[in-house]
Amino acid sequence: MIDLRQLQALRAVHAEGSVTGAARRLGWSQPTVDYHLKNLDGQVGAAVINRSSRGSSLTPVGVLLLDRGEEILTLTDRALRDARELTQMGRVRLRFGTFPTAAAKLLPSIVAQVTELGIELDAVLEEVPQLVEHVNRRQLDAAIVYSVPDHELAFRSDIVTTEVLRDPLMLALPEGHPLAARAAIDRAALLTLSGERWLFAAAWDDPMDAMVIDAFAQAGHTLDVAIRTDDFQVMLGMVAARMAVSFLPRLASTREHPGVVLRPIDEPSFVRSLLIAAPADGAGKQPSAAVRQLAEAIRGAVSALD
Template sequence: MLDLRQLRALRAVHSEGSVTRAARLLGWSQPTVDYHLRIIDRLVGSPLLTRTKRGSTLTPVGHLVLDRAQEILTLSDRTLSDARELAKLGRARLRFGTFPTAAARLLPAIAAEMGDLGVEIDAVLEEVKPLVSHVNGRELDAALVYSVPGYELPLRPDTAATEVLRDPLLLALPEGHRLAGRTSIDREALLSLADERWLLGATPNDPMDAVVLDAFAAAGHELEVAIRTDDFQVMLGMIAARMVVGLVARLASGPVHPGVVLLPIDDPSFARSVLLVAAQADPGGQPTVAVRQLAGAVRHAVEELV
């Protein structure tokens, strides 16, 4: 059976480049480090290190083991930290990531409910791509992310995703635009905006941008992207100034902005799915108790919003 000391020894040799320096980093003797490395080699059935006079480097098998070891050691350290904090303060901590618009509309209610349950939220605000990366690397316990129909997020197989909100996309036009007087926009009317200057997000390959770019490409049009920004107020200001048109998620829309008209789109593909993603705590696919409590808090926050 693997021992955490074996994994720590392997990680230290990789970071320091030699057994001698690894022993110094860990505060162990060199024979102790060598002992744990021999044990893990025996368990795996293959050497994890290539040793030369210049130092030690990982073999391909060693890199595979180290990749898993990083997760195991991170979870081990986190378990001890959380348990000590709970014993000391009577509270647990949950690392939770969310994209900015969900943070503005949902995070206060989520944090309040979790606080009542004795769970303190360590919130991280990022765009979707880094959030997915953090969850896959187990640097976050859970995150709110979004996708659109036909665009799958690159989640690890042992990561569960649950839709908590279907968030329609709205067409944002300046007041006085030829389509601004409509009550809604169908696909034909949307495609008539192929010659307009468009505002899209600053994050490359954002699913919200992909759905509109692909819709126009399928009709043989290539949009002129005049401005890219993730700042919602900048976006609305540029649209009000008649510089661009764009899409806004309803979750982000908030109060009406002077000079801007927001119209629903009569096409179900123009909606994003807001997902709670979290690592599965066991082979049966169940997340941890704290994450299940978080899922309940997210659902309650969404119910209050809609």
């Protein structure tokens, strides 16, 4: 079985570029670092570092071990920190990620609920691709993300996801637009907007944008994406100024947007799923007890939106 000190030595060599530097970083003697690295060589059956007069670097096997080992060391550090916090303060701290729209609508309620349970949140605001990466690397204990049909998120097999909300898309039109008088927009009406100027997200690979683009492409249309922004207020201002049409999730909308008419899109596929994503630990393949409590708080916050 791998000794945590072997992984610590490997990580330190990678960071410092030499065994001497690794020893200094860890506060160990150089023979101690060498001892743990040689034992790791023996367990793997191959060298984990290349040594030269210019220093030391990881072999391909060493890189693979470090990639996996970082997760082990992170979990170990986290377990010790949680245990100490619970012992000293009676509280547990969770690293929690969310994208900005969900944070604005859900975070106050979530924080209020988990605080009563003795859980403190270190909240991180990122876009969904970054949140997926952080959860996969176990740098976050849990995150709220979203997915859309036919655009699955690249989670590792040890990440558990649970849907908490189906969030339909709303078409954003300027007041007085020919479609603004409709109560809802069906696919046929939506396709009449193929000649309009559109406003999409700043990222070219945004899955919600891709879903809309694909729908028009299937009908033989290419959209004119004239403006890009991730700021919904800027987007609504552009729509009100008749510079473009766009769409936004219902979660991001409020009751009134001067100069803008929001209409539901009567198409089942035009929806995103809000998911709780968290690493699964232990034989039961479930998130930790604190993360499960956080998930209940998220569900409570979502229910309060209705």
